[in-house]
Amino acid sequence: MKVTTIAFLVLKLIALTILYFLCFAIASAIAFPPSVARSAQSQQANTALLLLTVCVLNTMVLAFVILRSRWAGLRLALVVFIVLFGVTTIMSQIETAVFVTHLPPGMLPRILLLGALIAAIFSPLSVLILGKRKHAEPDEPNSRLELPTNEWLWKLSLIAVAYLVLYFSFGYFIAWRTDAVRQYYGGTDSGNFFAEMRKVLVTTPWLPFFQILRAMMWTALALPVIRMMKGKWWEAGLAVALLFSVVMNSQLLLPNAFMPPAVRMAHLIETASSNFLFAWFLVWVLLRLRNADATAAELLRS
Numbered sequence: 001m002k003v004t005t006i007a008f009l010v011l012k013l014i015a016l017t018i019l020y021f022l023c024f025a026i027a028s029a030i031a032f033p034p035s036v037a038r039s040a041q042s043q044q045a046n047t048a049l050l051l052l053t054v055c056v057l058n059t060m061v062l063a064f065v066i067l068r069s070r071w072a073g074l075r076l077a078l079v080v081f082i083v084l085f086g087v088t089t090i091m092s093q094i095e096t097a098v099f100v101t102h103l104p105p106g107m108l109p110r111i112l113l114l115g116a117l118i119a120a121i122f123s124p125l126s127v128l129i130l131g132k133r134k135h136a137e138p139d140e141p142n143s144r145l146e147l148p149t150n151e152w153l154w155k156l157s158l159i160a161v162a163y164l165v166l167y168f169s170f171g172y173f174i175a176w177r178t179d180a181v182r183q184y185y186g187g188t189d190s191g192n193f194f195a196e197m198r199k200v201l202v203t204t205p206w207l208p209f210f211q212i213l214r215a216m217m218w219t220a221l222a223l224p225v226i227r228m229m230k231g232k233w234w235e236a237g238l239a240v241a242l243l244f245s246v247v248m249n250s251q252l253l254l255p256n257a258f259m260p261p262a263v264r265m266a267h268l269i270e271t272a273s274s275n276f277l278f279a280w281f282l283v284w285v286l287l288r289l290r291n292a293d294a295t296a297a298e299l300l301r302s
Contacts, residue, residue, distance in 0.1 A: 012129055013063055019129070020055040020122055027117035031110045047255060054250045058088075061242040062126060068235060070142065071228045072132045074124075079224045081123035086221045087248040089115025094214065099185065103258060144227055144236075145286060155285050156219065162281050163215035164208060170274035172196050180262035218244065222282055237283035245276035 062080065069076055093111055096103070127133065147155070172193050175181045182189060190196040200207055222240045229236040252268040255261065 013059060016063060016126055016129055017052075017055050017059045019125055020059050020118075021052060023118045023121045024051060024055065026121070027114050030117060031114040050253050050255070054253055057250045058084075058247050061239075061246050062122075063130060065225065065229070065239045065243065066126060066130050066132055068230050068239065069132065069228045070230055072135045073127070076132055076228070077124040077127045079228060080126065081119045083221055083225060083243060084123060084247070085115050085119035086217075087243055088119070088251060091214065091217065091221070091248060092251075094217075098210070100258070107258075142227065145223060147286075155289070156216065158285055158289075159219055159282050160212045160215045162285075163218070163278055164211055166274045166278050167211050167214075168197060168200070169193065170270050174270040174273070175266045178262065178266040180260060181266050184260065184263045218278070219282060222279065222286075226283055226286060233283065233287040236287065237280050240283050241276050241279035244279040245272045248272075248275060 062084065065083075066076065066080065069079075071079065089112055093108060093115075096111075097108060176187070176189060176196065190199050222244075225240050225243065226236045229239050249268050249272040252264045252271075255264075259267075
């Protein structure tokens, strides 16, 4: 890659980072009244620096996804919007709605509006700035994710089980073993993982089914990314892993009036690590794992 090309790309990434920062500022001004904004800002003086860090992290990941995409134009902008809004807002706030019961009235809709506005502004502009308005070359044939129904069924089942294992194990050993987290949610530690799981199944028997639903929602967000990414399967895996771990969790770096720092940091470590592993597993299962019949057929063809 030429030096001028690298320099031009760096300038684009800087412009995108500034754009993300401005999107956040504009969306915050629309979604939140001045009194709420002042309350959140008063929590910490370095909010602007942390927000800039979030913007840099998210911009780098999204730029990688956009630049390595087979798609372009409105189709790509729509995928970026769905994935950005989905991972930063929908997938986090669906749990907020279930587990956090002390938010002020109307706060959750405002958070959803904030995420939607950021994604709606940033997505099409990022595609334009990175030069993906039109296809630079003919769209290559792509057979990814063209699976028979029975294969979809057992692969989705395997993905759901893996998500349950990661969610509950990382949730217990990283988050729930933290005193601040238990105090925040008003819970107690049963003493070990299996005792805690028994308590979960008795007190909240619906929770595993809720998390299976979230596993399928994560998978739905991953599918267009897997489908559109160029290169080997691992590039799709890296893209999904960075989206699920970095873009989804970077916002936990920002102070807010509703979650203490110790709780935010515990959740950041918990979800960033578990989502990173889950994303890689998800892509590997969908693109690389074969059942016995498919493996035998491939060997016979070769």
